[in-house]
Structures are given as C-alpha cells and as structure tokens.
Amino acid sequence: MVEVQEITKKYGNKAVVDQVSVSIPKGKITSFIGPNGAGKSTLLSIVSRLITKDTGEVHIDNEEISSVKSNALAKKIAILKQSNHLNVRLTVKELVSFGRFPYSQGRLKKEDHRFIQEAIDYMELNELEDKYLDELSGGQRQRAFIAMVIAQDTEYILLDEPLNNLDMKHSVQIMKVLKRLVNELGKTVVIVIHDVNFASVYSDYIVALKNGKIVHQGPKDDMIDKKVLRDVYDMDIQIQDIDQCKICLYFN
Amino acid sequence: MRLKWKISILIAVSLALIAVYLFVGIPGNWDYILPRRFTRVLAIIITGSVIAIATVVFQTITNNRILTPSLIGLDSLYILLQTFFIFVFGSTSIVALNANINFAISVGAMVIFALLLYHLLFRKQKNVYYLLLIGIVFGTFFSSLSSFMEVLIDPNEFFMVQNKMFASFNNVNTDILWFAIIILVATIIYFWRYIKYLDVMALGKEHAINLGIDYDKVMQRLLVVIAIWISVATALVGPILFLGLLVSNVTYEFMKTYKHGYLLLASALISIVALVGGQLIVDRIFSFNTTLSVIINFVGGVYFLYLILKENKAW
Numbered sequence: 378m379v380e381v382q383e384i385t386k387k388y389g390n391k392a393v394v395d396q397v398s399v400s401i402p403k404g405k406i407t408s409f410i411g412p413n414g415a416g417k418s419t420l421l422s423i424v425s426r427l428i429t430k431d432t433g434e435v436h437i438d439n440e441e442i443s444s445v446k447s448n449a450l451a452k453k454i455a456i457l458k459q460s461n462h463l464n465v466r467l468t469v470k471e472l473v474s475f476g477r478f479p480y481s482q483g484r485l486k487k488e489d490h491r492f493i494q495e496a497i498d499y500m501e502l503n504e505l506e507d508k509y510l511d512e513l514s515g516g517q518r519q520r521a522f523i524a525m526v527i528a529q530d531t532e533y534i535l536l537d538e539p540l541n542n543l544d545m546k547h548s549v550q551i552m553k554v555l556k557r558l559v560n561e562l563g564k565t566v567v568i569v570i571h572d573v574n575f576a577s578v579y580s581d582y583i584v585a586l587k588n589g590k591i592v593h594q595g596p597k598d599d600m601i602d603k604k605v606l607r608d609v610y611d612m613d614i615q616i617q618d619i620d621q622c623k624i625c626l627y628f629n
Numbered sequence: 630m631r632l633k634w635k636i637s638i639l640i641a642v643s644l645a646l647i648a649v650y651l652f653v654g655i656p657g658n659w660d661y662i663l664p665r666r667f668t669r670v671l672a673i674i675i676t677g678s679v680i681a682i683a684t685v686v687f688q689t690i691t692n693n694r695i696l697t698p699s700l701i702g703l704d705s706l707y708i709l710l711q712t713f714f715i716f717v718f719g720s721t722s723i724v725a726l727n728a729n730i731n732f733a734i735s736v737g738a739m740v741i742f743a744l745l746l747y748h749l750l751f752r753k754q755k756n757v758y759y760l761l762l763i764g765i766v767f768g769t770f771f772s773s774l775s776s777f778m779e780v781l782i783d784p785n786e787f788f789m790v791q792n793k794m795f796a797s798f799n800n801v802n803t804d805i806l807w808f809a810i811i812i813l814v815a816t817i818i819y820f821w822r823y824i825k826y827l828d829v830m831a832l833g834k835e836h837a838i839n840l841g842i843d844y845d846k847v848m849q850r851l852l853v854v855i856a857i858w859i860s861v862a863t864a865l866v867g868p869i870l871f872l873g874l875l876v877s878n879v880t881y882e883f884m885k886t887y888k889h890g891y892l893l894l895a896s897a898l899i900s901i902v903a904l905v906g907g908q909l910i911v912d913r914i915f916s917f918n919t920t921l922s923v924i925i926n927f928v929g930g931v932y933f934l935y936l937i938l939k940e941n942k943a944w
Contacts, residue, residue: 427835451841458835464692465831465887475829479841483825529840 378403379424379454379533379565384433386419393419395589397433401533401567405581406559409569411609415586417569418459418537424567425456425535437533451479455531459538461522463510469521470506473497476528496528500554516547523554534558536568540575548572552579573614573625577601585609601625632891635884639898646905647674654913668803670905675806676862676869677876677904678897679813683858684873685880685896689831689889690851691757694881695936697874700761701746702768703739703859704868709771710735711793716778720786728804736812736860742767743856747849793867809861820854823847827889869922871929876900878936 379401386394394416401407409417422428424435426442435442437453455476467475473496477489485493497506500520510518519539526534539555540548556579558564570576576583576597583600585593585608593605601623606614615626650670655662687698699705714722714731723730746764779787826847829837838844862869880896907921 425839427838446841447838447843448841451839456835456839461836463832464694466885467887471887475832475836475840478829483828 378436378438379567380434380436380439381420381424382434382436384420384423384435385431386416386423386428387431392589394423394430397586397589397591399584399591399594401565402582403565404559404563406555406566406568406579407582407584408576408580409567409584409586410571410573410576411586411592412611414588416589417586420586421456421535421537421567421569422458425454426450427456427458448479451529451531453531454533454535455526455529456535457522457526457537457539459541461518466509466511468507468509469502469513469524470497472510472521473502473506473524473528476525476530479529492528492530496524499527500524516543516550519543519547519551520554523551527558531564533565533567536566538569538571540570540572548575555579573601573606573627577625578622598623632884632886632888636891636894636898639895639902643898643901643905646902646909650905650909650912668806669908672803672806672865673904673908674901675809675813676866677872677900679858679862680869680873681876681880681896681900682893683855683862684877685889685892686827686851687855687873688877689827690848691761692831692833694878695874695933696761697871698855698859699868699871700768701743701764702771703743703856704863705768705771705775706739706742707735707860707863707868708790708794709775710738712775712778712782712790715786715790716782720789729808732805732808732864735864736857739860740853740856743852744849747852805864809865812857812861816854816857820851823851823854824889824893827893828887831887831889867922869925871933872900872903872925875925875929875932876903878932 381397381399381401384394384397385392397416397420409421411417419428423430424442426435426447437445437450442450470493473493474485474489476496477485477492481489497503500523502517502520502524505513505517505521510521513521523536523539526536534555536555539551543551552575555566555568559566559581568580570580580597583593583595583597584591585600585605587609592608593600599605601616603614603616606612606616606625610627612627617624617626647670651663651666684697688694688696711731746760746767775790779790782790826837826842829840829842830844830847832840834844876896876899880892880899883899884891884895886892903925904921907924911919911921911924
C-alpha cells in the first residue's frame with residue numbers, strides 16, 4: 378500500500394502540492410485527474426522519489442521512502458514520465474534490459490533474460506525487438522518504455538500521462554495492457570490522465586486534484602458524477618451510461 | 630563480438646604506433662634516447678587516456694555530447710594557481726620549484742573547488758546546466774585574474790608561467806609522473822564500481838533514479854573523480870581538454886554502442902592513437918617546430934564546428 382501523508386512541495390512561495398494525503402489501494406488502477414497545473418505529475422514524482430518533498434511522508438509498504446535504499450525501492454516501485462527522450466541510441470531489447478538493472482546491476486542472468494523476454498511478449502514487441510527506438514512510431518516507443526517498466530517487475534507502476542500523443546487505437550491498447558497488469562499479475566497501477574473518459578472506463582479508484590489540493594477521491598462510480606466533476610473542472614459535464622460505462626460529454 | 634574486434638584493432642594500432650615512436654629512428658646512443666622517449670610516451674598514454682575517460686564520464690553524467698570538463702573551470706583554476714604561486718612566492722620558492730609539492734597543492738585545490746561548486750550550487754538547484762553556467766563564469770574569472778597577475782610580474786617570471794600555460798608533450802613534467810600514476814591507479818580502482826552505473830546515467834536523471842541509482846551520491850563522486858583526473862592531466866602536460874571532446878565524439882561514432890565498459894576503453898585507446906600519432910608528426914615531420922596541442926586544437930576546432938552544424942540539424 379502506498380500511503381501519502383500531508384505532502385507539501387513549494388516552488389518559491391507557490392505550493393504546487395499542498396498538504397496532500399492519500400492512500401492508494403493495492404491491486405487496482407488509480408487515476409489522478411484534474412486541470413493543468415493541479416500538481417498531479419508533481420505528486421506522482423514525489424511518490425516515486427524523483428522530486429524531493431518539502432514536508433510530509435510517503436510510506437510504501439509501511440516504509441518511509443527516504444529511509445529505504447534507492448536500489449531496494451527500484452524493485453518495488455517503477456515510474457515512467459511523459460517525455461522520454463534518450464540521448465543514447467538503443468534497440469527495444471536493450472531498453473527493456475535496462476529494466477532489470479536493479480536486480481542484475483548490469484550483468485544479466487538467465488532469470489533476467491526470461492523477464493525481458495516476457496515483458497517483450499507482453500507488450501507484443503517481438504517483431505520490433507531489434508529495431509532502434511528512433512525508428513519506431515510514438516505508440517510503439519511508448520509500448521517499449523512500458524515493457525521496460527514491466528521487466529522491472531515492481532509491485533507498483535506509476536505512469537505520468539501514458540496516453541500523451543497517442544491515437545485512439547494505441548491509447549486503448551495501452552489501457553488494456555494496464556488493466557491486464559492489474560488483473561493477471563496483481564500489480565498496482567497509478568496513472569496521471571487527462572481524458573476523464575479513459576479514467577472512467579478503466580480505473581477503479583480516482584483521485585481529483587486542483588490547485589495542489591485533493592478536492593475529491595473515491596471509487597470510480599462515486600467520482601464520475603456531475604457535481605464532483607464540476608468541483609474539479611469548473612464545467613458542467615453531462616454523464617451518460619453507454620454499455621455500463623459512464624461517459625462524460627464535455628465537448629460543448 | 631563486433632565491439633571486441635574494434636577494441637582489438639585499436640589496441641593493435643596504438644601498440645604499433647608506440648613501438649614506432651619508441652624504436653624507429655634512433656641513430657645510436659640507445660641508453661640516452663630510449664628512456665627519454667619512454668617517459669614521454671608514458672606521459673602521453675596516461676594523459677591521453679585520463680582526459681578521454683574523464684570527458685566521456687562527464688558527457689554521460691551531463692547527458693550532453695558537446696561538453697568538456699573544462700567548462701567547470703578546472704583548467705583555468707590550474708593556470709591561476711600556477712600564476713599565483715609565482716606572483717606571490719616568486720619563481721625560486723619551494724612551491725614553484727618542487728614539482729611534487731606544487732602538484733599536490735594544485736590537485737587538492739582543484740578537488741576542493743569541484744566539491745564546493747557541487748555543494749554550494751548543485752545540491753540545491755539540482756540542475757547540471759546551472760552548475761555549468763556558474764563553472765563558465767568562474768573559469769572566465771580565473772583566467773582574468775591570471776592575466777592580471779601575469780601583466781604585473783617580472784617578464785622572466787612570466788616566462789615560467791607561460792611554460793605551463795600551453796600543453797606540450799615536449800617538456801612533460803616528468804618529476805611528478807610516478808606520483809601521478811599512483812593517484813590515477815587509486816582513483817581508477819575507486820571508479821571501477823561506478824562504471825556499471827554510467828550506462829544507466831546515460832538514460833537521464835529520471836530513468837536513473839527509477840532504476841535505483843542514488844543519483845546525487847553517484848553524481849558527486851564522479852565529479853570529484855573527474856576533477857582529480859583533470860588536475861593530474863593538466864599538471865602533467867598543461868591544459869589540453871579540447872582533445873577530450875574530439876576523442877569522445879570519435880569514440881561514439883566509431884563504437885556505436887551505449888556500453889560504457891567499451892566506450893571508456895575505446896576512448897582511451899583512440900586518445901593514445903591520436904596523441905602518439907600526432908607526436909610522431911610533431912617530432913619527425915615538423916621537427917619540433919610546433920607543439921602537439923596546436924595540431925590538436927586545430928583538428929579539434931574544425932571537428933567541433935562540424936559537430937555543432939550536425940547537431941543543429943539533428944535537433
């Protein structure tokens with residue numbers, strides 16, 4: 378379980394994340410939603426130790442993250458940020474192999490190769506595994522990065538806007554994979570997502586942020602609600618049930 | 630396998646060049662010429678590999694291929710120290726005459742400077758470019774201070790400073806060669822365990838942290854090691870950091886790999902090939918009418934322009 382207690386992060390005088398407490402349920406997909414500048418990505422980066430927090434505590438499986446060795450943490454929690462520009466030229470397989478670094482420290486063993494192959498199979502990258510990343514399309518590259526995270530074999534997987542710049546087909550593909558990760562492998566997935574409908578259809582638990590604070594949080598069915606969404610986005614959003622999915626109409 | 634081939638070729642070429650340099654064209658009097666050539670070649674090998682490796686490591690941790698460690702002002706600090714010693718204590722003082730003492734003080738000061746720069750600035754800002762920017766400012770400041778003192782001192786004493794300002798393998802600081810070797814062996818042993826982190830550091834800060842690297846700690850340790858290496862190389866032959874830029878980029882083009890085990894070894898070998906080959910040209914073709922650093926700076930400058938034009942297109 379990831380337990381966030383009263384986290385604050387300030388840039389200058391502005392609190393980007395302000396006294397945020399949240400606990401992320403295990404074995405579920407949790408979505409962070411909210412307008413731009415709400416502090417979603419910052420919160421995700423703090424939980425995954427990419428950014429240091431000013432005050433507050435983050436407990437992962439009852440251990441404060443700053444007291445755990447970075448390498449031990451890398452076997453528990455994985456983070457993928459939205460922009461993944463690399464300065465080195467790697468093939469898909471080489472990239473995925475990096476996911477094993479916390480275990481292998483660079484010397485891949487038999488077991489590591491097995492995990493790498495499984496991750497590649499899982500993301501259906503077999504035909505692309507020897508291609509260089511700069512030869513791939515945006516969706517394929519995103520899948521390669523997610524494969525690296527899968528190879529890292531962590532219980533918690535944090536993704537910052539994984540659907541950024543992807544078309545509908547690839548977005549759905551990625552979300553289905555995340556769902557499978559939760560259902561088949563029992564992972565806990567946390568995503569920052571802008572499209573409420575993807576959050577509504579695929580996530581189990583939703584946390585809504587605004588101005589660095591949590592405005593609402595709860596199971597998906599409670600959160601996809603006209604009143605809640607008005608609080609978050611300052612918009613009147615119609616909600617319709619289509620095939621047991623709650624779809625938000627926010628286009629006009 | 631392909632990588633091992635490339636490394637073998639490089640080893641063969643550098644050994645061949647070293648052999649040519651050592652044994653070809655000795656008219657007689659082997660006892661006198663051979664030891665002199667040997668120390669020179671040893672100095673070339675050490676400086677060359679150290680500068681190459683330091684540059685590759687620096688470029689990896691800053692994630693930028695067109696930077697050199699001279700950007701954090703280390704070599705201008707070295708010149709400043711040399712000028713300062715002579716300005717304050719005079720050319721007959723112990724710090725100016727005893728190479729070992731001079732060397733120890735210089736290396737110490739440069740390492741302390743690198744640490745200060747890191748602790749005062751990088752710790753809080755957590756931004757490599759901020760560190761570099763401040764480094765450039767300090768570098769310029771140090772150079773101006775040195776020129777100021779150089780203008781004031783006695784012309785004869787200035788000549789002593791000038792000797793240290795230009796890199797030259799023709800007058801290697803052989804007194805400190807053994808001292809330098811001991812320091813290098815020690816730092817390389819220390820550095821060894823960090824090699825495996827370099828591949829991951831090359832992916833960038835966020836991936837490195839995600840993959841369990843204690844980023845701040847590794848960054849700090851590597852900066853200190855780089856500072857030591859640069860000080861040693863500069864003290865041995867003078868400021869010659871352009872070489873690093875040239876060699877590291879030729880290495881990336883030649884090796885086409887991300888694996889630092891190979892990259893570091895190859896960069897050291899390419900550096901040796903370039904320096905020993907260049908020194909051969911200086912000795913035998915130009916008959917000592919020019920120094921190697923002039924040739925390197927010329928070739929390096931042209932290559933640097935090419936890189937800027939090329940990178941400009943790539944981004």
